[in-house]
Structure formats: structure tokens, C-alpha cells
Amino acid sequence: MTGADGTPLIVAALLLPLAGAAIAFAMPRTTRWVGIATAVVLLAVVVMLCGAVGAGGELSHAVGGWGAPLGIALRVDGLSAAMLLTTAAVSLAVAAYGRSYFRDESAGPAGFTPLSMLLIAGLNALFVSGDLFNVYVTLEVLGLSAAALVARAGTPEALTGAMRYLLVTVAASLVYLLGVALLYHLTGTLDIRLVGARLESGAAAWSAVGLIGAAMLLKSAVFPLHFWLPPAHANAPAPVSALLSALVVKASLYVLLRVWLDVLPAARADFGAVVGALGCAAVLWGSTQALRQDQLKLLVAYSTVAQVGYLFIPFAFTSAAAAGTAWRGAVYLVLCHALAKTAMFMSVGNIQLFGGDRIGELDRVVQRLPLTMAAFAVAGITVAGLPPSGGFVAKWLILEAAVQEGRWFVSAVVLVGGLLASIYVFRVIGPAFTKGAQPRQPRRVPNAMEWVAFAVALATVLLGFFGMPLLELIDAGAPFGNALEPER
Amino acid sequence: MNATFLLPVLILLSSLVPGMIIFFLPEEWRTARTALNLFGAVLKVLLVGLVALGIASGEAYETRLPLVPGVDLALVIDPLAILLSVLSAVLWLVTTIYAVGYLEGSPDRSRFFGFFSICVTATVGVAMAGNLVTFLLFYELLTLSTYPLVVHRGTEVARRAGRAYLFYTLTGGVLLLAGIAWLYGIAGTLEFAPRGFLSELPADVHPELTAIFVLLIAGVGVKAALVPLHGWLPQAMVAPAPVSALLHAVAVVKAGAFGIVRIVQNVYGVEFSEELGVAGPLAAVASVTIVYGSLRALQQNDLKRRLAFSTVSQVSYIALGVAIAGPIASIGGLVHLVHQGIMKITLFFCAGNFAETLGVHKVDEMRGVGRRMPWTTGAFTVAACGMIGLPPLAGFVSKWYLGLGAAAVGDSWVILILIVSGLLNAGYFLPILYIAWFEAPPEPAEQTPRSGGRLETSWQLLLPPVATAALTLIVGLFAAAPWSPLRWVQLVASLGFAE
Numbered sequence: 001m002t003g004a005d006g007t008p009l010i011v012a013a014l015l016l017p018l019a020g021a022a023i024a025f026a027m028p029r030t031t032r033w034v035g036i037a038t039a040v041v042l043l044a045v046v047v048m049l050c051g052a053v054g055a056g057g058e059l060s061h062a063v064g065g066w067g068a069p070l071g072i073a074l075r076v077d078g079l080s081a082a083m084l085l086t087t088a089a090v091s092l093a094v095a096a097y098g099r100s101y102f103r104d105e106s107a108g109p110a111g112f113t114p115l116s117m118l119l120i121a122g123l124n125a126l127f128v129s130g131d132l133f134n135v136y137v138t139l140e141v142l143g144l145s146a147a148a149l150v151a152r153a154g155t156p157e158a159l160t161g162a163m164r165y166l167l168v169t170v171a172a173s174l175v176y177l178l179g180v181a182l183l184y185h186l187t188g189t190l191d192i193r194l195v196g197a198r199l200e201s202g203a204a205a206w207s208a209v210g211l212i213g214a215a216m217l218l219k220s221a222v223f224p225l226h227f228w229l230p231p232a233h234a235n236a237p238a239p240v241s242a243l244l245s246a247l248v249v250k251a252s253l254y255v256l257l258r259v260w261l262d263v264l265p266a267a268r269a270d271f272g273a274v275v276g277a278l279g280c281a282a283v284l285w286g287s288t289q290a291l292r293q294d295q296l297k298l299l300v301a302y303s304t305v306a307q308v309g310y311l312f313i314p315f316a317f318t319s320a321a322a323a324g325t326a327w328r329g330a331v332y333l334v335l336c337h338a339l340a341k342t343a344m345f346m347s348v349g350n351i352q353l354f355g356g357d358r359i360g361e362l363d364r365v366v367q368r369l370p371l372t373m374a375a376f377a378v379a380g381i382t383v384a385g386l387p388p389s390g391g392f393v394a395k396w397l398i399l400e401a402a403v404q405e406g407r408w409f410v411s412a413v414v415l416v417g418g419l420l421a422s423i424y425v426f427r428v429i430g431p432a433f434t435k436g437a438q439p440r441q442p443r444r445v446p447n448a449m450e451w452v453a454f455a456v457a458l459a460t461v462l463l464g465f466f467g468m469p470l471l472e473l474i475d476a477g478a479p480f481g482n483a484l485e486p487e488r
Numbered sequence: 489m490n491a492t493f494l495l496p497v498l499i500l501l502s503s504l505v506p507g508m509i510i511f512f513l514p515e516e517w518r519t520a521r522t523a524l525n526l527f528g529a530v531l532k533v534l535l536v537g538l539v540a541l542g543i544a545s546g547e548a549y550e551t552r553l554p555l556v557p558g559v560d561l562a563l564v565i566d567p568l569a570i571l572l573s574v575l576s577a578v579l580w581l582v583t584t585i586y587a588v589g590y591l592e593g594s595p596d597r598s599r600f601f602g603f604f605s606i607c608v609t610a611t612v613g614v615a616m617a618g619n620l621v622t623f624l625l626f627y628e629l630l631t632l633s634t635y636p637l638v639v640h641r642g643t644e645v646a647r648r649a650g651r652a653y654l655f656y657t658l659t660g661g662v663l664l665l666a667g668i669a670w671l672y673g674i675a676g677t678l679e680f681a682p683r684g685f686l687s688e689l690p691a692d693v694h695p696e697l698t699a700i701f702v703l704l705i706a707g708v709g710v711k712a713a714l715v716p717l718h719g720w721l722p723q724a725m726v727a728p729a730p731v732s733a734l735l736h737a738v739a740v741v742k743a744g745a746f747g748i749v750r751i752v753q754n755v756y757g758v759e760f761s762e763e764l765g766v767a768g769p770l771a772a773v774a775s776v777t778i779v780y781g782s783l784r785a786l787q788q789n790d791l792k793r794r795l796a797f798s799t800v801s802q803v804s805y806i807a808l809g810v811a812i813a814g815p816i817a818s819i820g821g822l823v824h825l826v827h828q829g830i831m832k833i834t835l836f837f838c839a840g841n842f843a844e845t846l847g848v849h850k851v852d853e854m855r856g857v858g859r860r861m862p863w864t865t866g867a868f869t870v871a872a873c874g875m876i877g878l879p880p881l882a883g884f885v886s887k888w889y890l891g892l893g894a895a896a897v898g899d900s901w902v903i904l905i906l907i908v909s910g911l912l913n914a915g916y917f918l919p920i921l922y923i924a925w926f927e928a929p930p931e932p933a934e935q936t937p938r939s940g941g942r943l944e945t946s947w948q949l950l951l952p953p954v955a956t957a958a959l960t961l962i963v964g965l966f967a968a969a970p971w972s973p974l975r976w977v978q979l980v981a982s983l984g985f986a987e
Contacts (some may be wrong), residue, residue: 171850386661392625
């Protein structure tokens with residue numbers, strides 16, 4: 001269904017963050033307001049866009065009036081809308097938090113606001129792209145702005161982490177490009193839908209999809225390709241870690257999903273089991289690693305490795321009903337985990353600012369930051385998938401699908417992963433209730449930073465109660481329709 | 489949107505909202521905090537009372553919010569829900585008064601009362617849950633909100649106890665979730681039904697249903713402290729006395745026992761549980777727990793530890809009652825849900841008074857406390873005699889119906905268990921009473937840290953145990969009155985059986 005109503009909204013979602021980035025770059029003195037103003041307007045636009053998609057199904061826009069295969073198509077279905085919503089929500093939270101976090105620093109071209117806005121622009125463009133080459137461009141924008149943001153901390157560890165991240169992301173993009181080139185050679189088009197319609201199964205097609213898959217697994221840090229994530233996420237400034245963990249790793253999940261759903265649905269049957277198994281391994285490995293960390297931020301980073309694993313588990317499901325349920329859960333988890341991880345990294349940022357980032361010394365810190373601790377704890381409920389929280393709803397759906405298909409191992413992984421997550425969350429919260437001496441003069445943490453973290457955490461709990469409209473939105477335009485067809 | 493739709497939500501909010509506000513109150517705003525606490529507690533009692541009256545006159549209360557396709561957040565008030573709601577609302581009010589007095593002058597009170605309120609919200613949620621997912625939701629909320637109460641003192645011992653508590657209960661939660669998801673895969677619904685919803689399923693899923701029963705009961709059995717899942721409970725007694733009272737009588741242990749009742753009656757159905765052959769083993773586990781808990785209680789010198797093992801034992805009467813076929817035993821089990829709550833909360837209040845007023849923590853330090861604190865010791869005596877099962881106190885009514893029910897279906901071994909357990913109860917309670925009343929107090933008497941003027945301790949500490957002790961007597965004495973817990977339970981039990 002082509003809705004003319006949605007076009008201005010799609011274009012606005014693309015241009016707003018770019019405009020914000022440009023203004024913040026050109027007029028550094030405005031950065032304190034530009035970031036948050038842009039994020040507020042963006043969220044409003046995206047909510048309206050979601051409303052339009054929910055009401056009318058898929059929206060599409062041919063750029064410059066030229067349709068595919070000549071022109072570039074922009075498409076927004078329920079899956080895209082959910083990703084856009086996640087991005088807009090997180091960017092608002094991060095903009096509000098970043099205002100206080102970076103308030104002492106001189107804003108320059110490499111300032112947080114322009115770079116983060118560029119990152120958001122890249123994400124938004126990715127989620128509306130209907131074209132494989134556009135996807136490549138957005139991935140590069142994402143990778144470069146993310147690496148620059150990591151390096152902003154300026155410490156040697158941050159620079160090393162940023163460098164490693166940059167190499168990984170560029171390498172992955174090149175592998176992806178190779179896959180795209182193969183597909184173009186085979187089909188003569190770059191439009192995702194047209195490629196899907198023209199592509200015939202064969203060795204070349206399989207190689208292309210395999211290359212794209214491998215590239216995206218690397219970018220999403222799916223076990224065992226997660227080696228680059230903990231150093232990059234743990235050494236970046238807190239708002240940057242939030243952006244990376246909440247949004248950037250999920251961008252590549254989106255690409256993989258699109259390619260496998262729309263280009264070569266058959267790939268799911270063969271590669272799906274492998275990817276699902278890797279997802280399970282990531283859940284267990286990431287969780288156990290998180291249990292062993294002494295540095296608070298590394299714990300949260302490994303938790304991301306584990307949670308990303310959940311997002312890849314649904315690839316394993318083969319029956320239409322189970323896969324549909326599981327994907328709804330996974331996409332919902334994208335939103336819930338994004339908010340929860342944002343809140344967690346913000347809490348950790350507050351704790352670091354206060355003084356202290358080792359779990360062993362937490363008992364001296366956290367009692368003086370009750371609100372921050374509450375934010376971490378509440379976000380932890382979602383990460384552990386405990387009710388009442390959005391994480392529970394998401395994991396319930398994945399579990400339901402696993403039971404439906406009789407996959408006992410997957411069910412066990414989902415359950416055990418939740419238990420391990422509650423244990424590592426508890427390692428941080430536990431000390432909050434015991435007494436300890438205050439060894440050094442603490443720095444004051446701005447109220448805004450505490451409240452933003454808490455508000456975001458609270459939102460994840462509310463998502464546990466009011467998930468139905470969003471679950472229906474994810475289904476709008478039947479993004480998982482192609483995957484389900486073979487069984488119908 | 490009318491009152492029947494709103495009331496379940498209001499009942500939850502009546503404690504949740506005050507709790508949330510209390511979190512943000514400055515520590516020194518004592519009056520505002522106490523006023524909010526009492527306002528919430530009284531409002532909850534009134535609302536629950538209103539709903540109970542409505543239920544008695546045939547009204548139905550139900551609120552639903554779809555969570556995921558096919559599963560609702562369902563608050564459904566049935567007579568069984570009323571049983572736990574009334575119990576927790578009334579005892580919460582009493583415990584709030586006690587806690588305000590008990591924690592006078594200690595740090596972190598805003599945090600304490602905040603979690604205290606969430607805890608009772610979760611308990612009432614457990615009571616009103618209309619399906620297994622809703623039950624799980626509040627059950628886990630209860631776990632999370634009681635942890636800060638268990639570790640409230642912040643000592644190393646408290647920390648260890650808290651860790652054990654979380655480990656046990658979260659594992660239990662995972663088992664419960666596994667069972668629920670599996671059950672949903674088979675049955676396609678999770679809504680509680682008066683006589684269960686599984687008896688229509690084909691016979692070839694019966695082995696799976698048996699496995700699920702084990703998972704579910706293990707999941708709630710952790711909180712109900714069924715042996716061997718009881719390890720956390722004796723450790724958790726390091727918590728402040730009002731928390732122990734809440735844990736043992738109103739919230740955590742009760743939620744577990746209530747879960748067993750729901751699973752047996754409203755998921756499987758008593759008759760289908762018999763048919764499936766799962767009720768017998770449950771009765772056996774409950775019996776073992778009853779005897780084991782009493783035996784361990786005998787060995788304890790620490791008063792609160794002895795009471796904790798007594799809880800392990802006493803709560804399993806509830807499981808035993810619902811596991812035995814037939815409505816009469818169910819009556820015994822269900823009425824014990826209320827009776828055990830009233831009696832055990834009295835005992836913990838009294839133990840707290842001894843500790844706070846005289847500094848007495850151990851049984852052998854209790855020489856002569858009867859002369860120094862006659863009212864508290866009197867309340868303790870009433871509750872202890874009730875636990876032993878002396879007529880006409882509350883505990884007697886429970887045991888009478890349990891024995892009667894077992895005899896009615898020919899399970900005479902249950903009567904043996906009841907006799908043994910009664911003797912063991914006497915064995916660990918009577919020495920306490922003897923020491924307290926008849927042995928001479930040590931000379932010179934220690935300083936009393938807390939003075940209540942002319943009273944033996946402050947009125948906030950004295951009134952709650954005396955009131956609940958009186959209640960122990962009243963519910964036993966007037967068990968046949970139309971408003972007694974027994975009458976209500978007879979109504980509940982009649983719903984679970986065909987005749």
C-alpha cells in the first residue's frame with residue numbers, strides 16, 4: 001500500500017537529525033539546545049509515522065519521483081517503524097543526558113551533539129532504505145560516526161577500542177559490499193524487493209547472502225565475533241556507550257533480517273539454525289563473562305553481548321507461527337533492551353562521575369546515589385526478563401515460540417540466560433544495601449542525569465504493561481510475511 | 489468503566505502509590521510518612537472489605553489488560569482471592585503500626601516503608617491474579633520487593649541471607665516460568681477455572697502435565713518452604729521483626745502456599761490431580777516438611793530461628809490440605825492459610841518485643857520474661873497454644889478439619905502425621921512457655937532499652953500482638969459465625985468440587 005500521507009514524515013525523519021547535526025556543527029554555542037530540540041521533534045515525527053504505518057500498513061516513497069529499478073525507494077513497514085521509534089526514544093534520552101554529561105567540555109566539530117545526530121541520521125536512513133547500496137552508505141556513516149564518538153573519551157584505552165572498532169566495522173562493510181556486488185551482478189538491480197523477486201537460488205546467491213550474513217554478525221558482535229565490543233563500549237563516554245549498545249549493534253540485525261526475509265527467504269532454513277545456535281551461545285557466553293567482570297562498564301558491555309544473542313535466536317525457528325511470534329518478541333526486545341541499556345549506561349556514567357567504577361568499591365558509592373541505583377535496578381529487571389517489564393513480554397514471546405516448536409534447548413537457554421542476568425544485575429545492586437565508609441570526596445552528580453536515567457528505566461517497566469499496541473505495530477505491513485510464506 | 493472494573497486496580501494502587509511517594513520523602517518527615525502509610529493501609533482494608541461484601545452478594549470483579557496476544561494481565565476477584573486479600577490487608581495494617589514503632593529512630597526508613605508497600609501490593613496482586621502469567625508477574629515483584637527488606641540491616645549476615653533468598657526465589661521463579669510456558673504450549677490458555685482447566689486434555693499429554701506439575705510446584709514450593717527448598721527461610725530471619733512477620737505470615741510464604749492452592753485447585757483441579765496421581769506425592773512432601781520442620785525447630789535455641797522452622801512446618805498444612813482429596817481437607821488447608829498467618833504474626837511480633845525491650849534473643853534467656861512483659865508473653869502464649877492446636881484456638885479448627893477430611897477419604901496416615909506434629913509443636917513451644925512464666929528472671933534485671941511509660945513497651949509494639957492474639961482466640965471461638973474465615977473457606981472449597 002502506498003500512502004502519500006506518510007511521505008513528508010519519512011523525509012522529515014531523515015532530514016531532522018541531519019539538520020540538527022549541521023546547526024550544531026556550524027554554531028557550537030547552540031549545541032546545548034539543538035540536540036534536545038531536534039530529538040523532541042524527531043520523536044514526535046516518528047510517533048506520527050508509526051501511527052500512519054499502524055493505520056495504513058507499509059508506507060513508501062520514491063525519491064525524486066523515480067521508482068525502482070531506476071530510482072531509490074524508501075519504505076517503512078512495521079519493522080522499520082519499530083526501529084525508528086527505538087532510535088528516536090533513545091536519542092531523546094541520550095540528548096537530555098548528554099547535555100549535562102558534556103556540559104564542561106568545549107563543543108567543537110568533534111562535539112558530541114553533531115556526531116550523535118549524524119549517527120541518528122544514519123540509523124534513520126538505514127531503517128527506511130529499500131535499496132542495498134543505500135544500506136551500505138548508511139552503514140558506513142554509522143560506523144564512522146560511532147568510531148569517532150568512541151574516540152572522544154581521549155584515553156589510550158578508548159583510542160585503542162575505537163581503532164579496533166573502526167577496523168572491524170570497515171572490514172564488515174566491505175564484506176557486505178562484496179555480497180551486494182554479487183547480488184547486483186546476478187539480478188541487475190539494487191532494490192531489495194526486486195532483487196528478491198529476480199534472484200534464483202544457486203551457489204552465487206548463497207555466497208552473496210552468506211557474505212552479507214557474516215558481515216552483519218560481525219557488526220552485531222554475535223558470539224564468537226564479539227571480541228571488539230567490550231573494549232569499545234566500555235571505554236566510550238557513557239552517553240556514547242548507550243547509543244552504541246542500544247542502537248548501533250541492532251542496525252546490523254535489521255539489515256540481516258531484511259536481506260534474509262526479502263531477498264532470499266530460503267536462506268533462513270539453512271543458515272537459520274547456525275545463527276540461532278550462535279545466538280544461544282552468545283546468551284550463555286555473554287552472561288557468564290558479565291558475571292566475571294570486575295569493572296562495572298565491562299559487565300554492562302558483556303550483558304549487551306548476551307542480550308544481542310536473544311535477538312538472533314528467532315532465526316532458528318522454522319514453522320511460520322513460531323517464527324512470527326519469536327520475531328515479534330525479538331523486535332520488541334530491541335526496543336526494551338535499547339531503553340534498558342541506555343538507562344544502565346547512564347547509571348554507570350553517574351557512578352563513574354561520582355567516583356568509582358569497580359564492583360568491589362560500589363558499596364561506598366551507591367548509597368549516596370539512590371536514584372541512579374534505582375534506575376540500574378529497574379533496568380536490570382528488563383535485562384533479566386523478569387516481570388513486570390518489557391523484557392519479560394519479549395522473552396515470553398521467544399519462549400512461547402520455542403515451546404511451540406518443541407525446542408527444549410532454546411527454551412532452557414532463554415531461561416538460564418534470564419537467571420544469569422539476574423545474578424549479574426544483583427552483583428551491582430547488592431552492595432547498595434550494605435554500609436561502607438566513604439573514602440574520598442565525591443563529585444556531585446547533576447540531578448538531570450539521575451532523573452533521565454530513572455525515567456528511561458521506568459519506561460521499560462511500563463512497556464511490560466502496554467506492549468500490545470507496539471506488538472501490533474511491528475506486524476503492520478506484514479514484515480515477516482515473506483519468511484512465513486513457504487509454510488502457508 | 490464502572491466500579492467493578494476499577495476496584496481491583498484501586499486495591500493495588502492503595503498501597504503502591506503511597507509506597508512510591510514514600511520513597512521520595514526525606515528521612516526526617518516522620519509524621520507525613522506514617523500518615524501516608526496508615527492512610528494506604530486503612531484504605532486498602534476498606535476497599536478489600538467492600539469487595540468482600542460485593543463477592544458475598546454475588547458481584548463479580550474483573551479487570552483485564554492484554555499483555556501479549558493470547559495472554560492478559562487479569563485481575564479477577566473470586567472467594568479464594570478474597571481470603572488472601574483480606575488477610576494481607578488486615579495484617580498489613582497491624583504490621584505497619586508495629587513497624588513504625590519498631591523502626592523508630594533507625595536509618596533508611598523511607599526506603600524500608602517504600603518497599604514494604606510494594607511488597608503488600610505484590611501480595612494482593614498474587615491473590616487477585618486471574619491466570620498464571622499474572623500470578624508470576626506479582627510473584628516475581630514480591631521477590632524483588634522483599635529483598636531490600638531482608639537485607640535492611642545491611643550487615644554481612646543480612647547480606648548473606650539476602651543472597652540466599654534471591655538465589656532460591658529467583659530459581660524458583662525460573663522453574664515456574666518454564667512450567668507456565670510449557671503449559672501454555674499444551675493447553676493454549678492459562679486462565680484459572682474453578683475446577684481446573686486441564687481435565688479435558690487428551691490422555692497422551694498426561695506425562696507432560698505431570699512434569700509441568702512438578703515444575704510449577706517446585707517453583708512456588710521455594711517460597712512455601714517445602715523441604716528441601718526451604719533453606720532460605722531460616723536464614724532470612726535476620727531481617728527486622730516486622731519483616732519476618734510479613735515474610736512468614738502475610739507475604740512471601742503465603743504467596744507460595746497460595747500458589748500451591750491455585751495450581752492444585754484452579755489449574756489442575758483437585759479431582760484431576762488425583763487422577764493424574766500427582767496429589768499423593770504432594771501430600772507426602774508436605775507431610776515430610778511438617779515433621780522435618782518441627783524436628784529442626786526443636787533443636788533451635790535462637791527464638792526467631794525456632795519460629796522460622798515452625799513456619800516451614802506449619803505452612804505445609806496448607807499444601808497437605810489441598811493435596812488430600814475431598815472438600816473437608818481442603819477446608820482445613822485453606823483455613824490454615826488465614827489461621828497460620830494470624831498466629832505466626834503474633835509470635836514474631838512478640839519475639840521482636842522481647843528482643844527490642846529486653847534484648848532477649850535466645851530461648852534460654854527468656855527466664856521470667858512473663859513477669860517483666862506479661863502482655864507480650866500472654867499474646868505469645870495464646871498464639872503458641874493455637875499453633876499446638878489446643879481448642880478453642882485457631883489452630884485447632886484447621887487441624888480438626890484436616891483430620892476429618894483425611895478420615896473421610898480413608899487417608900488415616902495423615903491423622904498420624906497430625907498427632908506427631910502436634911506433639912512436636914508442643915515439644916518446642918511448651919518449654920518456651922515454661923521458661924517464660926515459671927522460671928525466675930535473672931538478677932539483676934537488665935536495663936530496658938525501650939520504655940513505654942506505664943506500659944511494658946511502647947504501645948505501637950504492644951497493641952499489634954495483643955490484637956492478633958485476640959484474633960487467634962476469636963476466629964477459633966466463633967468459627968461457626970457467619971463472618972468467620974471458616975465459613976468463607978467453606979464457600980471457597982465448595983467451588984472446587986462437583987458436589
